[in-house]
Amino acid sequence: MIVALKDGRWRITNLNLDHNHDLNPGSRFFRSHVYMSDEEKALIRTMKRCNIPTRKIVIVLAYIRGGMDKLPYNKRKVGNYGTTINRELENSDVMEVQQYFQKKQAESLGFFYSMEVDAKNKVRSVFWTDARSRTMYQEYGDCISFDTTFLTNKYNLPFAPFVGISPHGKTYLFACALIVNETANTFKWLFQQFLAAMGGKAPKSIITDQDKAMESAIKDVFPQETHRTCLFHVMKKVEEQMCRVFQLNQGLYEDFHDIVNNSLTEK
Structure with a gap:
């Protein structure tokens, strides 16, 4: 059918009542055929x-x-x-x-959790720990390792575990968190929740990477403890920066690792 506008009125100028296609075209994507x-x-x-x-x-x-x-x-x-x-x-x-x-x-009354919310009452970060982890911290919490290397695959949130080690070399997970970002304010909130969960007992030393935001938050929340940089990150930076020096000086790489890993001097 052809329709044209003539003298301000729509008029049918051509009409063919014979079908020019199959009555059942078989298209499964017609709106009338789509069904889930x-x-x-x-x-x-x-x-x-x-x-x-x-x-x-x-x-x-x-x-x-x-x-x-x-x-x-x-x-x-x-x-x-x-x-x-x-x-x-x-x-x-x-x-x-x-x-x-x-x-x-x-x-379990020993289970502890906390959620950080923004001005719109939207959850930003989540912290939690259980009774056993809190008990282990009281025994082996003098030195802890804190890292945010891992990201969750769905929400892309940094996963932040607090990890310690016993005198027998056994690893313990003291607490966990999912945080919205890696800023000083977020770390400060997280460390405050950790301190509250552990009854106010602060670690004597904490090992982290060379993150400035972590360093700032640690000074505010744990001012008396010793902050150490993770050996893995230090060695990685050294090998990246000193690669050519090691190549030009035979045996220096082995001597360097021997000094670092087999030192008898108490640090």
């Missing part, structure tokens, strides 16, 4: 919670339907539904964490 069952939506929700990529979700759904050509929707439709699910999960994750922590605290 409740079972498929539930399966997508489950796979999203397991962090399965959209392309693999589509493959699974196509297999269930009997082939990709039997799937009445495309990858974009699955992706759009996945985005809706992600929004729901983002809004409920913090509540689920808080409910879990409250349950643990009810089961």
Whole structure:
């Protein structure tokens, strides 16, 4: 049908009532043909919670339907539904964490957790520890190691563990945290929560990397303790900066490591 505007009125200028295409074109992507069952939506929700990529979700759904050509929707439709699910999960994750922590605290009075919130009451950082970790800290908490090297894969938040070691060489995890960033204010809040959880007992020494924000927060919260730089980070920097010197002086690399690792002088 062809319609044209003439003299201010729309007029049909040509009309062909004969069909010029098949009555059933078989397109599975017509809006009227797109259909996602409740079972498929539930399966997508489950796979999203397991962090399965959209392309693999589509493959699974196509297999269930009997082939990709039997799937009445495309990858974009699955992706759009996945985005809706992600929004729901983002809004409920913090509540689920808080409910879990409250349950643990009810089961054990020694469980301790704390959440930092911003001006809009939005959670920024989370800190937690349990009764056994707090007990081990009282015994072996003179020296602790603190690092934020690891990032969580979903929210890209730095994971911050407080780790110690016993006189017998056994490693203990004293506390953990997920922090919003690596600024001095965030570290200061985190160290304050750690101090509160451990009954006000501060470590005698703490080992970190060469992060200036950590150094600033440690001076504020643990002013009496000795702050040491992690040997791994020091040696890594030395090897990066002194690589050519070691190459030009045969035996210097071995002597350097012998002095560092086998020193008999108390530091």
